[in-house]
Amino acid sequence: xxxxxxxxxxxxxxxxxxxxxxxxxxxxxxxxxxxxxxxxxxxxxxxxxxxxxxxxxxxxxxxxxxxxxxxxxxxxxxxxxxxxxxxxxxxxxxxxxxxxxxxxxxxxxxxxxxxxxxxxxxxxxxxxxxxxxxxxxxxxxxxxxxxxxxxxxxxxxxxxxxxxxxxxxxxxxxxxxxxxxxxxxxxxxxxxxxxxxxxxxxxxxxxxxxxxxxxxxxxxxxxxxxxxxxxxxxxxxxxxxxxxxxxxxxxxxxxxxxxxxxxxxxxxxxxxxxxxxxxxxxxxxxxxxxxxxxxxxxxxxxxxxxxxxxxxxxxxxxxxxxxxxxxxxxxxxxxxxxxxxxxxxxxxxxxxxxxxxxxxxxxxxxxxxxxxxxxxxxxxxxxxxxxxxxxxxxxxxxxxxxxxxxxxxxxxxxxxxxxxxxxxxxxxxxxxxxxxxxxxxxxxxxxxxxxxxxxxxxxxxx
Numbered sequence: 001x002x003x004x005x006x007x008x009x010x011x012x013x014x015x016x017x018x019x020x021x022x023x024x025x026x027x028x029x030x031x032x033x034x035x036x037x038x039x040x041x042x043x044x045x046x047x048x049x050x051x052x053x054x055x056x057x058x059x060x061x062x063x064x065x066x067x068x069x070x071x072x073x074x075x076x077x078x079x080x081x082x083x084x085x086x087x088x089x090x091x092x093x094x095x096x097x098x099x100x101x102x103x104x105x106x107x108x109x110x111x112x113x114x115x116x117x118x119x120x121x122x123x124x125x126x127x128x129x130x131x132x133x134x135x136x137x138x139x140x141x142x143x144x145x146x147x148x149x150x151x152x153x154x155x156x157x158x159x160x161x162x163x164x165x166x167x168x169x170x171x172x173x174x175x176x177x178x179x180x181x182x183x184x185x186x187x188x189x190x191x192x193x194x195x196x197x198x199x200x201x202x203x204x205x206x207x208x209x210x211x212x213x214x215x216x217x218x219x220x221x222x223x224x225x226x227x228x229x230x231x232x233x234x235x236x237x238x239x240x241x242x243x244x245x246x247x248x249x250x251x252x253x254x255x256x257x258x259x260x261x262x263x264x265x266x267x268x269x270x271x272x273x274x275x276x277x278x279x280x281x282x283x284x285x286x287x288x289x290x291x292x293x294x295x296x297x298x299x300x301x302x303x304x305x306x307x308x309x310x311x312x313x314x315x316x317x318x319x320x321x322x323x324x325x326x327x328x329x330x331x332x333x334x335x336x337x338x339x340x341x342x343x344x345x346x347x348x349x350x351x352x353x354x355x356x357x358x359x360x361x362x363x364x365x366x367x368x369x370x371x372x373x374x375x376x377x378x379x380x381x382x383x384x385x386x387x388x389x390x391x392x393x394x395x396x397x398x399x400x401x402x403x404x405x406x407x408x409x410x411x412x413x414x415x416x417x418x419x420x421x422x423x424x425x426x427x428x429x430x431x432x433x434x435x436x437x438x439x440x441x442x443x444x445x446x447x448x449x450x451x452x453x454x455x456x457x458x459x460x461x462x
Contacts, residue, residue, distance in 0.1 A: 003150070008141055009038045013114055020103040020115040022093070024122060025143035026277045026306050027224060028217055030195040031118040034143065035089050044087040044114070045080065049073055051096040061098040066110045069102065082113070090117035104134030121224060123275035142350040144277070145193030145307040145343065149448050152184060154198045160184070167449055169456035173416050181445045182414060189336055190322050192309020193343070207319040214313035221278070232269060236261060240269045244279040245305045245314035248335035248342075249372070251361070252301055270303075280304035280346055282373065285358040287383075287404050290376045292358045300361065304342040311339055337386045337444060338372055341412055344447040345373060345384075360400055369396040377454045384410045386444075394439075395426075401437045402426045408438040408457060410450070417442050419457075 012021060023031045032048075039046035051057060060072045070082050082088060088106075093099050099117065106115045146154065152161040160181060190210070191201050197213045200206075225237050236258065243257050252270070254263040273279045284300035285292040305311040312322065317336075342357060349355040354376070360383065362369040373384040383406055385397050397409055401422075409422075418441045425432050440457060442450075 003153075005034055005141060005143060006038055006041070009034070009116075010042070012139065012141075013042060013044075018111070018114065019137060019139045020106050020117065021139050021141060022100075022103070022122075023116065023118040023141045023143055024277070025118075025120070027120040027220060028194055028196060029143050029145055031120075031143055032089075032091055033195060035087075035091075035116055035118065039087050039089075042087075043085070045083070045085050046087050046089055047073065047079060047082050048089045048091060049076065049079075050091045051099060052092040055096060058096045058098045061096060061102040064102055064105050066102075066106045066113075070110075070113075084112075086113065088113060088115045090115070092119060093117040094119040094122045101132065101134055104137040107134070107137040121227075121276045121278075123272060140351075142277075142355075144347050144350065145309075146195060146198055147193060147344055147347055147448055148185065148188050148340075148445055151188050151191070151193060151198055154202050155184065156202070157184065164445065164448065167446060169449070169453045170417070170419075173443070178416055178443065181443070185340075185445050186322060189308055189340065190312060190317075190319050192307040192312075194307050194309060197309055210309070211313065211318065214310055218310060218313060232272070236265070237269050237273070240266065240273060241278065242314055244270075244273070244303045245311045247303065248305055248311060249302055249338040250335075252303060278306050280306075280342065280357065282342065282357040282359050284361050285374060287358070287360050287374050287381055287400070289405075290379070290381060291354050292374060292376055292381070293354055293356060296358065302359065304339060304346070304357070308336065308339045308343055312336070337412070340444060341384070341386050341447055342373065345375065345450075348448070348451060349375070360404075362396075362399065369399040371396055371400045374400075377451060378458050380454075380458065381406045382408075382410060382454060384412065386412045394422075397439075398422070398424055398426050398435050399428075402428060402433055402435040406437070408440060410454075411439055411441045412444045412447060413441060414443060415441060417446065 012018060023034070025031055036046060036048070054076065057072065060069055063069070073079060074081055090099055103115065103117065106113060149161050149164050152164070160177070163177060190207065191197050194213070194217055196217065197210050200209045200213050221241065222238060226234055240257060247256075254266045257266045270279070274281050280303065281301045282304060284297045286295040288295050345357055346355070349357070358374050360371040360374050371383045372386050375382050375384065381404060383397060383400050383404070385394060387393060394411065397411070400406070401409055420439050420441070421436065422439050423434070423436050426435050427433070440453065442453065446453070
């Protein structure tokens with residue numbers, strides 16, 4: 001269960017300058033379970049206060065006195081005294097927004113007490129409140145769905161989990177390992193990384209049971225929106241929610257979302273869902289230099305959904321359909337592989353200051369060029385394509401490499417790892433130009449090792 005986040009929490013707990021922690025993430029990505037597991041592992045007495053169940057605490061938190069807050073919390077039903085080995089967990093903190101600014105006073109007046117909070121759709125609750133965030137006095141941990149390697153661990157595939165996490169860049173992958181990982185990757189495409197769906201499949205191995213969990217989670221989101229939508233139109237917000245799942249990887253045109261609503265209205269709904277991490281934006285950048293954020297066109301972007309399993313459920317792709325797709329269709333048809341890579345790139349960059357994903361686009365009268373993702377790693381601009389087939393299908397990547405200062409390119413597909421030197425000719429401004437660059441091809445299941453692989457190539461270890 002989310003090993004990287006547990007390691008983060010261990011380091012946080014033993015930090016002398018520890019600050020109250022807010023775990024941010026969408027509904028049902030496992031925030032509460034993570035805290036409960038962490039408390040057990042560290043033999044901390046967990047004081048779990050679900051603020052959705054206790055909205056009356058809003059006036060207590062407004063008082064800004066940690067000692068008074070603790071005294072009132074101890075009077076809640078089934079709550080033990082908070083002592084030296086306690087961990088205070090304020091769950092669903094968005095239900096009592098007054099608790100958020102109060103965190104600064106725990107940091108200033110009770111630094112010895114470890115305080116963790118978690119919130120879903122937090123931005124919905126904050127939108128209508130005027131208080132200032134306790135900047136510099138709180139810390140954030142961002143959580144998303146379980147990654148593919150975490151899925152392997154949950155399935156009891158510890159050998160394959162260790163293989164991925166200990167993979168040495170440039171290492172040859174045996175055919176048995178490769179095929180097994182592709183088979184499990186197909187299962188992950190359907191199940192996704194929502195912890196409840198993964199747990200149910202690990203226990204029952206039933207895809208039907210997984211579908212029921214997906215439907216339940218989607219209904220939970222639909223039920224949640226009225227709580228936090230405020231003055232936003234609920235039906236329109238749901239329309240945007242479903243549109244995002246069905247149009248992953250497609251450049252956003254507001255009229256395609258709704259012809260009845262103004263563009264600015266749809267834009268605000270998208271931004272709200274993106275802030276709450278229900279959807280993710282991949283923004284166009286000219287990619288002329290780092291940081292990529294300095295060279296963006298904010299109005300031009302495409303979307304990712306929260307989770308690949310939920311995306312496929314909303315799109316109506318059941319296990320029978322996914323299981324019958326051959327490998328090329330899984331890559332080239334629809335947006336499944338692009339969602340998978342994008343979802344994992346979001347996890348890689350989750351705690352970076354510059355964590356927004358980008359892509360490159362060149363629109364022309366006769367033809368367009370688009371590179372699926374572009375990220376900055378190790379001081380270099382790295383273009384990433386999700387493709388299958390021969391290098392002749394990488395025309396957009398060739399165009400990018402012919403005009404930008406990137407030392408090499410990455411391609412994710414279903415083939416074993418390989419490095420090849422590309423030598424081709426492109427047309428730029430009606431003139432022929434030779435383009436030469438190294439292309440690193442990686443199987444999709446190695447996306448979590450991208451940072452190490454790029455670093456190895458940058459230091460000429462591959």
